[in-house]
Amino acid sequence: MKQVTTDFRALGNEVLSIEQQAIAGLHQYIDESFNRACQAMFDCQGRVIVIGMGKSGHIGGKIAATLASTGTPAFFVHPGEASHGDLGMVTDNDVVIAISNSGETVELLNIIPVIKRLGNTMIAMTGNPQSTLARLAEVHVCIKVDQEACPLGLAPTASTTATLVMGDALAVALLKARGFTADDFALSHPGGSLGKRLLLRLHDIMHTGERVPVTPIDALISEALLEMSRKGLGMTAIVNDDRQLAGIFTDGDLRRILDQRIDVHSTSINTVMTQSCITANADMLAAEALKLMQDRKINGLIVVDEAGHPCGAMNMHDLLQAGVV
Template sequence: MKQITHDFTTLGNEVLNIERQAIDGLYQYIDEQFNRACQAMFDCNGRVIVIGMGKSGHIGGKIAATLASTGTPAFFVHPGEASHGDLGMVTANDVVIGISNSGETAEILNILPVIKRLGITLIAMTGNAESTLAKLADIHVSIRVEQEACPLGLAPTASTTATLVMGDALAVALLKARGFTADDFALSHPGGSLGKRLLLRLEDIMHTGDRVPSLSENALISEALLEVSRKGLGMTAIIDDNGRLAGIFTDGDLRRILDNRIDVHTTRINEVMTRSCVTASADMLAAQALKLMQDRKINGLIIVDLEGRPVGAMNMHDLLQAGVV
């Protein structure tokens, strides 16, 4: 095994310090130009088109994706491809964000005449307020950094970090201004666990009908034990003569009665059940139910209707199977 001859932890920390300073330096650029950029995108009737070349292009793609997923229709256009037909995707109703640290990227400057002719609002994100791109733009958002983390000053490092952070600031500011909600976010993220966490409601995963464990409050504890065992949810709802939820009997209640040596064959369930139990509605988000169960340190929920009648039941295992946990 080769002996390590460099202090890589020190070198890594130096990079983090430089990039932290770059982010700290951005506060001064959350200014009137930033405000104007947000307003232009907020008022846009079309889409936000993000363009950038090289590393700025990679960051631009992420910014476009973040905007699109947080309520601002957006997509990325490669400036080189734009000169060969892709500019046809851009309309007069759109807003264009041009990203270039130097502000002199030829591929972007080449398409500015078309953008200007269409009367499109142009937002420049550059590190040079005196650059061609900055001067031709309607709005200039500065992403200037004092130095790159690369000791040669050549590889975009701190500057791309600053650009990404500024892009996040624009996107999240717009998200809040639009009143964008978790449900809105879920509509553009229907796949995978994220979509499940945001879209699933208890009515989608709860046990219903004969699969809901329940029995009369006049039943014996022994009958409750059989019901818990048959339905396999670790609990049973206890209902009164009007069909409303009177309480719940769980594994925890069983442990307590065993500790107290209560006769399960002669004692009625209403003597030992938990009366003040946590319930939920069928339209509750599964993610909210998960938080409720975690906060109350319980493993299952009885779902009731507006009249307090049990209509469903679920436990942590159901959330796990649904991909919510």
């Protein structure tokens, strides 16, 4: 194998430096045009249509996805396909974001007359404020960079990074203006772990009915142990004569009484149970329950209703199975 003498680390750091400078240079373009672009998308009664060719198209697809997942309905349209029917997806209520570093991309310029005829507000993102695309747009957001990280100045590198960052700036500015919340975000991500963490509530995962371990307050410890074994949650709720929660008995409590050599066949559970136990309600977010359990260093929770009756139970294993952990 040929020995490589090139210092790849130095070359990599050089790229990072150039792209960091490109991002830093964007501050000057967060100006009135940026404000007008945000306002146009905020006021949009339709969708935001993002169009770009080549590398700009790849970046445009990500910008559209970010907008869509943060409260601004958006999708990407390839300019080549747009010329062959996909412009039919664009309505006169939509706002169009056209991305081209040069501002002279032929495939984009070819469909501008149709966009103009529909009456769409067009936001151009280019690196050339004097370009044809910039001049035809109602709003121009500049993404100009001093140099590409590519030493040949040919492969879009720093310019695509700048475009992506400016797209994030637009999306997050709109997110905050709309008052978009974590719950709103989760609604568009229900299949992922984030959606589970943000949307899942205890009533979705807790054990209910006959699966809830419950032991009368006057029962023996041995009876409580049998209930714990049957239900397999490592604990049992202790209830009074009105079926209200009076305490809890866990595996940890069992270990402690065994150290004390207490006779489980003759001792009442009410003498060894934990009275001031931590409970939850069925509407509590599973993520909140996880934090509560971690903070209090416990492995399970009894869920009670408004009257204080145990209505559910869950442990860390249930959170693990649900994908919350």
